Amino acid sequence: MNVSKGITPRAKDFAQWYNDVIMRAELADYAPVRGCMVIRPWGFRIWELMQQGLDGMFKATGHQNAYFPLLIPQSFLEKEAEHVEGFAPETAVVTRAGGKELEEPLVVRPTSETIIYAMLTKWIQSYRDLPVLLNQWVNVVRWEMRTRLFIRTTEFLWQEGHTAHATQEEAEEETKRMLGVYRTFMEEWMALPVLTGVKTPLEKFAGAVRTYAVEGLMQDNRALQLGTSHFLGQNFAKAFGTQFQTAEGGMEYVWSTSWGASTRLIGGLIMAHSDDIGLICPPKLAPLQVIVVPIWKTAEDRTKVMEVAAQIRQELAQSDIRVDVDQRDGMKPGAKYYEWEGRGVPVRLEIGPRDVAGSQAMLARRTGGKEPVPLEDVVQLVGKALDDIQTGLCETARERREAESLRGATKDQLIERMEGRAGFVYAGFCGSEACELAIKERTKATIRVLPDVEFQSAETPSECVWCGEKATTEAVWAKAY
RNA sequence: CGGGGCGUGGCGCAGUCCGGUAGCGCACCUGCUUUGGGAGCAGGGGGUCGCCGGUUCGAAUCCGGCCGCCCCGACCA
Incomplete structure (x- = not known):
């Protein structure tokens, strides 16, 4: 990419455009190790803001943060049959340390269920110890074959919530509650309307009884799984002997959940909103909300203009708006505009001698439009612009998602869509793995979710889109990342 | 792992066919002039041409081997 000029347009090469946006905005860069990336300060700030938003919601629902170690005895992973099968191929294993072979190899965590249940077994004795509501913000390693910045990297950052409950009902409720938290976060913070629902057995997390997911639609009409919430039943409790004594005096295994969202969210943010100039960042997650x-x-002129600029910065900062003044000398204003647009700053305030004379500033929105604003109202009007941009992005994304969703599709339509513009395709599904695999084989599309009730079509499909037998459910297909 | 592409100053590339001591644009540094949508001029710094070996008086260029990266497919948050 030629940094001084434009980036690859989306229409020409979406994958290249995506990489160009990341490089131009200085969100991340490739690390020396294959599949690994460096998250640069601008990208990491977005992650910090995401953490803030999500963590607040986790705390509000009663969860506490903790930290479990990076290294897990390999034998732990092997205790849950399905879990080990799912993760064994993609684990990195430490076999040598301190200058000698280890007695037992240590796995670099791909996820932490096993070590957490090993510990919960020690900590839980009675129903009075329940529920346990934990979360941790950590890195994990999964040796993926093909990687992509933010979307799938060998090492990534995420949060993993782990909870243990006395009853199945309580654990199921928790699973859905956290799915809802994700949905709210995506919509309110990321301005990204998502689709929620349950995964088919073929697509669920290895070790879960049921997996729920939030799926976003990107601008190339492919789906991106942005968060998952698992009902684990008693699978891990049984594997690790995590039991508690009930009020009645009996012994029972705990019912548990886990849920996670990762730095992939940043990839979703980029692919959902950005344009051919560069990053578009929803104000709530923008490292800088206003650049002056x-x-x-x-x-x-310079002295006067700088004085006013400094004053505006102070006023905005006092209203908790993230703002900075671009004081760089010897760089033309136009060049600064392009740079900050590429980085996704939602609002730009231009202040020149003419504005100072008229006690105004020019307010330009990253999403388009430029207008003069009186200096005395600047805080209020900037605040309004930020709100408008936030809701506008969400609305645009919602309209796009609806426009790119086809409901009640026939077999031919499903095939045609997946060979063409893709998007979300809703249709009936008989529930058989054979149909699911056949569709995947033929169209490369997978069932993203069996949609939750609020996303289901008004008319429930009666036949399976593939085999024509009676449909047991509605499903949503898409080509996924 | 299969297919495709590419390794030459920080970035993007030319040069490779046809061997002759490395060049262009951007970026960077200094100075002056500039600054309402990507500034101009002048001067300057920076490269074991991915690595190893071979051929040759001489290799970025030819030959052999190796390594790495990106993109597309099979696994996945």
């Missing part, structure tokens, strides 16, 4: 660009000709 001063304009001057003479030294005298």
